Amino acid sequence: MVKKIAPYIAYTIFFLVALIYFTPKINFYYFLEAQLEEKGVLISDEVTKDKGYALKVYNANLSYSSIESAEIADIALKIYGVYNSIYLNNITLTTTAKSFIPLHVDNVKVIYSILNPLNIKAYGVGAFGEFYAKFNVLEQTLHVELKPAEIMSVKYKNTLNNFSENEDGELCYDKNF
């Protein structure tokens, strides 16, 4: 039985891998960009490169409501359907935010997997410390946990005031959309 099914599974996997490889990732990226633009988010001045199984985007300027908000040195998009990730590396926030948060973010990883279809997860590390975020697609809720760096409690106390401390002493932020 397994012997009979095995070739079909192998062919299916081969077909999916080929499909991912041939997918016009840059054009898909343009499509996603157009969707984001409707929500006021715009990525501009970027250089895109199709790397076969991933799409790389370099030197992207992120704007929200036409306000330049951040510069991202490189982004790696891996959209496989069952496992999707966006890896943002070397982010510099606009100087407008300098009163609220340190401007440099080392990296942020956003993951959406079929194993956890209701949640989009994100992890980030930067001069502010570390964060873990979870967005529940069904309930439209955002939960953020922050491990602040020392600089946050010295220079950015007001930002930390937006977080509440949970039972484990971690700083949390919750928002319903």
Place this chain on the structure above:
Amino acid sequence: MIKISNSKLIIIFTKLLILLVIAKLISVVVWWFLPSHGMELSTKENYQPKYQRVSFMTMIEADVKVKSKQKDSGESITNMLLKGLYGKGKNGFVIVAMKATSKKTTIVEVGEKYEGYKLESISAKSAMFSKNGLDFMLSLDKIKVDGIVTKVQNKDNVSYEESSIVYRDDITYYSKNPKQIWKDISIKEIKDGKKTKGFKVTRIVNGSKFANLGLKKGDLIIKANNIRLQSYKEVLSIYNTLDKLDMIQVVVLRANEEVELVYEIN
């Protein structure tokens, strides 16, 4: 001899090739329906001139006398009148006239000569000239009009209010404590279709720094430093340059009348 066409490998290879072709065809179809170019942030050119305010207080003819004229010299320029000045240091110009022909004024830029005197620099209420290696200071001592003209209707139907002083310390305080801003004032974006019409003051706490600046509940802020506020982008671009500004001009729509509020930043 084994026939190649009967080889199992060829059959597998053919099947894989067919799968590849199907995958490629699907991707071509998908590509056909997807956009072929991305979005770019369009930056509108601002054809409106940048806001520059000239204090007419110093432009109005004044009872002017030469205050201190010489430096290691007995020479004087008592025959000259300083009628107005604009600028500071090595940038700007002054309006001067000879006492004998006081109505015939001349604009002299820093570096230019007038009646043999070279304009070297400008300070708040005086101008420094030089001649034959000697320095001469011409001062504005007394000005007939003391204060900026208030509530004057002009052709554009804009009323002008007195300028107020904003302290840099306050700006720094509010930028570090944004929550305090929203405690003192509430501002709502007002849209006209898709375009932003302005930012309406929906609440202002009496006695707060914002109230002291002349803003009132119901004011619709439409312009700042000669730039029409059509999105948060313009607001932030002004916010980002606050450190470099000495003056902010805000135009608000109050009871269907445009009112100009001017703030000096000290």
